[in-house]
Amino acid sequence: MTTIIRAMRRVASGILPLIAVDRTASQPLHRQIYDGYRGAIIEGRLRPGQRVPSSRSLATELAVSRFPVLNAYAQLLAEGYLQSRVGAGTVVSNSLPEHLTSCAPAPVRVAGKRSRPRPVVQRAYPTRRESSPPWLRGWGAFGVGQVAVDQFPIQIWSSLVMRHSRTADAKSLHYCEAMGYKALRETLANYLRTARSLRCKAEQVMITSGSQQALEISARVLVDSTSSVWVEDPCYRLAREMFALTGCRLVPVRVDDEGLNVAAGIKRCPKARAVVVTPSHQFPLGVTMSASRRFQLLEWARRAGSWIIEDDYDAEYRYDSSPIASLQGLDGDGRVIYIGTFSKVLFPALRLGYVVIPSDLVDRFVAVRRAMDLGPPMLNQEVLTDFIKEGHFARHIRRMRVLYGERRRVLVDSIKKELGDRVTVLGDEAGMHLALMLSKEESDTEIAERAARENLRVWPLSRSYVRGGRAGFILGFGSVPVEEIPAGVRKLRVLLDHG
Numbered sequence: 001m002t003t004i005i006r007a008m009r010r011v012a013s014g015i016l017p018l019i020a021v022d023r024t025a026s027q028p029l030h031r032q033i034y035d036g037y038r039g040a041i042i043e044g045r046l047r048p049g050q051r052v053p054s055s056r057s058l059a060t061e062l063a064v065s066r067f068p069v070l071n072a073y074a075q076l077l078a079e080g081y082l083q084s085r086v087g088a089g090t091v092v093s094n095s096l097p098e099h100l101t102s103c104a105p106a107p108v109r110v111a112g113k114r115s116r117p118r119p120v121v122q123r124a125y126p127t128r129r130e131s132s133p134p135w136l137r138g139w140g141a142f143g144v145g146q147v148a149v150d151q152f153p154i155q156i157w158s159s160l161v162m163r164h165s166r167t168a169d170a171k172s173l174h175y176c177e178a179m180g181y182k183a184l185r186e187t188l189a190n191y192l193r194t195a196r197s198l199r200c201k202a203e204q205v206m207i208t209s210g211s212q213q214a215l216e217i218s219a220r221v222l223v224d225s226t227s228s229v230w231v232e233d234p235c236y237r238l239a240r241e242m243f244a245l246t247g248c249r250l251v252p253v254r255v256d257d258e259g260l261n262v263a264a265g266i267k268r269c270p271k272a273r274a275v276v277v278t279p280s281h282q283f284p285l286g287v288t289m290s291a292s293r294r295f296q297l298l299e300w301a302r303r304a305g306s307w308i309i310e311d312d313y314d315a316e317y318r319y320d321s322s323p324i325a326s327l328q329g330l331d332g333d334g335r336v337i338y339i340g341t342f343s344k345v346l347f348p349a350l351r352l353g354y355v356v357i358p359s360d361l362v363d364r365f366v367a368v369r370r371a372m373d374l375g376p377p378m379l380n381q382e383v384l385t386d387f388i389k390e391g392h393f394a395r396h397i398r399r400m401r402v403l404y405g406e407r408r409r410v411l412v413d414s415i416k417k418e419l420g421d422r423v424t425v426l427g428d429e430a431g432m433h434l435a436l437m438l439s440k441e442e443s444d445t446e447i448a449e450r451a452a453r454e455n456l457r458v459w460p461l462s463r464s465y466v467r468g469g470r471a472g473f474i475l476g477f478g479s480v481p482v483e484e485i486p487a488g489v490r491k492l493r494v495l496l497d498h499g
């Protein structure tokens with residue numbers, strides 16, 4: 001008896017499909033339940049193998065006695081729509097033909113009839129929904145944005161998750177404040193003041209779902225459809241696309257070996273509302289913005305009354321010098337919105353980032369954020385706070401700096417050996433990617449497509465430009481073990497030889 005009870009308890013309860021019963025209808029209740037289930041199975045709303053609820057819970061849910069439910073189930077079992085499985089209760093039959101149980105979305109056009117117009121927002125950037133290009137697919141050499149996830153101290157992380165799950169109280173399970181978990185914001189403010197020379201208090205730090213959400217909130221607060229916004233050329237495509245969604249005018253401004261060319265920006269559009277920049281390690285070229293350009297940019301923003309959105313996505317990893325101080329820390333006029341992320345320094349699926357907001361804009365950021373998602377999820381914030389406070393974060397950064405530093409060294413050496421003066425290497429001082437400029441004009445996209453067919457990911461540089469630019473490749477080295485790097489570069493050389 002006890003065994004049976006235990007076995008029954010282990011069986012998860014089935015989901016109740018939407019079926020309506022009408023006690024006043026002439027059709028008997030068991031027939032209505034039967035029709036409801038049969039329809040749900042045939043229309044694919046209930047899938048083969050899916051559990052149906054027990055007769056008792058369905059009867060309770062429908063507020064009817066158990067008899068009509070048992071009757072309907074018996075009929076469905078007899079006709080083969082349902083089957084009983086020992087230990088798993090009653091499930092939708094697995095032997096029904098696929099065409100009977102398809103859950104394909106309804107066709108847009110009904111045969112013979114013209115569908116009515118299907119209006120969508122017109123001012124949105126006409127993003128072609130390209131299926132992800134081949135160099136973004138798969139894992140390994142030289143995927144951009146891939147971190148050494150196998151090196152992440154997952155044991156420590158999971159013990160912190162366990163600790164917080166066990167002790168979760170009403171506060172942990174209720175809505176979080178729109179700005180994020182206070183203890184994490186305080187911990188982060190300390191870290192940013194010390195490690196990134198920011199001038200900030202915890203009250204200015206908002207926790208976001210990665211830097212992409214921080215960009216979105218910034219765009220919604222600062223930019224409207226009549227604004228112009230400078231974007232780096234070349235740039236991080238998802239930042240550009242996010243601002244384009246506001247309907248604003250994007251003004252591409254060239255990046256050279258000192259970073260964003262501020263004078264060129266002023267010439268093209270002196271009164272831009274905002275600029276989006278990656279000054280520590282420009283994406284994708286990897287250059288660091290020079291001190292004189294930083295002061296020029298801050299001065300322009302002060303005079304023009306513009307905003308600077310500083311995307312500091314991978315500042316923690318710098319190899320030949322200390323990390324570069326943030327632009328925010330140099331700003332004396334509250335013009336910089338500083339954005340950071342844990343995607344590179346920990347792992348991207350964490351979806352945690354932050355934005356440091358000028359004090360007078362905090363309320364506006366909060367209002368927009370509340371309307372978007374009410375606030376960030378709590379558990380990962382609590383875990384991350386302890387991960388930082390207990391020293392695991394600093395230790396992980398130190399370890400990874402050594403590991404990535406070694407991967408970068410081997411990559412640069414292999415490039416010199418295999419490619420020599422056919423390419424120029426840029427941006428290898430920091431982060432987890434570098435850029436290669438091709439000396440000869442070649443189609444980087446074609447080569448990247450061929451490379452992908454051979455399981456080598458190289459991101460064609462020309463695709464990151466708005467107004468056309470140099471051919472080359474962006475190579476990520478975060479996820480590539482040292483011993484695989486020389487073979488990857490050799491493969492690239494062979495592809496270029498046959499270019």
Ligand SMILES: Cc1ncc(COP(=O)(O)O)c(C=O)c1O
Binds near residue numbers: 278313340341343348
């Ligand atoms: C320039 C830049 N900003 C931000 C990010 C990270 O975005 P998120 O924090 O949303 O993962 C990336 C990721 O590749 C990036 O390249």
